Amino acid sequence: MKNRNVIRFAITVGGFTMLSRALGMVRDILTASVFGTSLAMSSFVVAFRLPNLFRALFGEGALSAAFLPVFMQTRRHEGEAAAWRLARRVVTLVLGGLLAIVALGILGMTIWLRMPFVSEKALAVLPLARIMLPYVLFICMAALAMAVLNSYRLFSVSAFTPALLNITWILSILFLVPLVSGGAERQIKMLAWTVLVAGAVQLAYQLPALVRVGWRPGIDADWRDPQVKRVFWLMGPSALGLAVNQVNVMLDSFIALYLVGAWAPSALYYAERLIYFPQGILATSLGTVLLPVLSEFAAQKKYDDMRGAVQHGLRVLLFVMTPAAIGLFVLSRPIIELIFEYRSFNPESTFLTARALSFYAPGLMVFCLAKVFVPAFYALQDTRTPVKVGLCTVWLNLTLNILSAVFLREYWKHAGMALSTVISEGVYGLTLGWILYRRLGAFRIRGILAGWARALGAAVGMALAALLVLRGLTPWLDTMVSLKLARLIAVPLAIGLGMAVYFGLARVFRFQELGDLMDALRRRRKPAATRPGAEEA
Template sequence: SSAFVPVFMEVRTREGAEAGWHLASKVISLAAVVLVGFTLTGIGLTYLLQTGADSLNQRDLILSLTRIMLPYMILICLVALCMGILNSLHHFAIPAFTPSLLNVVWIITLLAVCPWLGDSLEEKIYGLAWGILVAGGLQLGLQIPILRRHGFRFRPSLNLRDPKVWRVLLLMGPASIGLAVTQINVMVNSLLAAWIGPWAPAALFYSERLLYFPQGILATAMSTVLLPVFSGQMARAQDQAMRHTMNHSLRVLWFVMTPAAIGLLVLARPIVQMLFEWGRFDRASTDLTTLALQCYAPGLIVFSLAKIFVPAFYARQDPRTPVKIGLLSVGINLILNLIFLFTLPLYWKHAGLAFSTVIAEGVNGVLLGRQVHRRIGSPGWKEIFSSGLRTLFASGVMALALVLSFSPLQKALAAMIRPEKIAQIVLVGLLVVIGILTYVAAAALLRSPELNELAMTVKKKLRRA
């Protein structure tokens, strides 16, 4: 999608809408054929690698689950292309919600479906795998009616001689690596966590699910929106507009993500308890997952930097710069991982892996910002940092309110509400409300312009509705 959108916007701007639709059909057709080929090959390999033993061992279980989930690769890649097209047409609502749909379906499947699928853990795991596939179908199904409403009619075409298709293909490799830096770092964390103990990958996995939910709602969605906006500005040679868009995006993203990160840091334990502490997920599991989540939480802020900066490079059809910086980030993450693995106590090692990623992503964001400054000029750093300090102070006030409210609320609800799980849900809900109200009040007292900008945006949406 990141390779396709800049070319799609350029073709649509210079040659018209119909030429853009033709390019979209060609790229979707090629992507579908390649992805189906990879999927069928992968499924075939799983059958060849299976042991064929009567009892299902761990290896066969993994291969069986892989067969179920491989088609999700087709669905999610087509979803990404469709989201890119819709954002290019300034239709943002459905694409913004789509990334979070996987997490929503995943959590619903885990909490509401898996407990009814049998007594064995294997049966429950199969339910979760099918839930992922269902989520992919829902994600794609949301896009299609909106695309048709905008006039897109898919016509299969495999014209590999089209130079525009080749431009997309040549941009695709570097673009994929540049955007996948966070995923690569997280994958490295998971692989190294397996050496710590079987509990470590699980603790990181659950904490990552909670981290990706707010990130998917805003940061990933905004990144997807910015790519077509930057691409359109680049096609019209509007560097000043590009800098203004980047300034506004950074301020708004930090205004939302900073309190989300600090709130996640403060409320990590009650959130983990509410969502996961039942069955085999005991108090020790909560402790381990909470620690990982608290180390990952600041990442909400630094992960957002790349989500703003990287689309600017792709809009300029320069994917190589973020790739070089991204590979450096992966190297830093790996070195820090190894340092923490050999120096931290056993039950802190997985937290060290999480914090390594936050540090590496911070370096990635700073270096990307420097290159943006060199390529298109300053996006207004003084205004951005001033806004960031106000946001940080308001978030600190919110954190203080949460810390002071937690213990009295927990004791009062424990005495009034049974069962305990309902009390946990009410506790987290009340704390979230207290946090939001305190943060908004503090931001208003500090006269944060981002608060007014968001309020105006909400009012416009309500008027349209």
């Protein structure tokens, strides 16, 4: 697959991901208006980390990354029937293991809640975690289905699936949560039940597409199959790495809840959501597309093509993520005021969340590194290297977070935790890039750095233009309309003008990355050859 086809597929995934992120933003706005940065919301954030841990292990993370290259290799060399037989066996074994984990988890939390001297915060977190834990059954199967559909280049079906969680969540906030009386503590339980229902919806949505490409339901627990063993062998190190990483995320939430304040997990969560919005539009989309593409190159031993796809993807990501990082850093408070400050989300919540966002924002320029490098290691069926590097950086992150929570001043502690995440992710991405550089051969590092420097210069011009508009327009509008309406007009205008300045400078100075994106958009409008019997995206 040509590099520009990769970008074209990434734009397809990015379009649906943008829809999902937009719906996610609506979801978070509505959630913030109801729960703000309360203990109820922070408890929900902490409780939701547990099913996300298992989703990373057995769904979108380790299992999908280990399964996809083996599935594609089996399909290429042994045919469709062998590939689907492998899929059935993996699904049967994983589902059986998850059922046991969920049952034991619910039993353990029930016993914990009945013990004496349970803290107030544990009483708030554990009931929500107990409700949401079965979510892993649905979402892990849904994530495995997404991996299969991606291997058939059916990116649109899998890319739309995450949006279903947001749609279900929004409907619940609008129509079900208001019906629950008894305050935020009872209303947040309705939201937890909504998450469980959304997982079932995400799985059910993909079943028709799976049937079209050849899936047939069945139970096959033959764990002795060499290909099944290969999948779990590849999954093991990656699962260990992701487990440590996700446990670290959970520990971060507990650190924020117990050492910083009841508001801290919520403030960090809302800031993270804004960071994930631009990251998910292209970074996650490109990573999704790169894995099957790089797996195909690796299977054919086309390492020059692999290297070209990696460096091309990295240049495009830096071109897009750099202005997003600078923009969120400069406009952190106005953006939070515009998006979230309503009803239960008060000015204090805005202050706390904006401070976290300003420290997270520079991380967009380093978060994208792993999105490109990790799929390359997985395509080479090397899941151990990211784990080894990840173990070191996770402990670095945990250490920095504890130091921030213990030694920084109040209302700076959570900002220090955000910066710790950025530092750790930067070390992780750069280390992986250096190892991949030694393995695949020389990347054009000077070209990548030169492209990033140009993007950074244009982003500074963008930020200056946006600030001038915002500071000049908001006071003037405030004399004629309400403050909320003034923000609603001024902030989007500032962002729009800033984007126009950035892409205008990129066009004037002929940035290659802009040309690649424009070519991909034009090619996206034309029909492309796909596998017979399957749609492209």
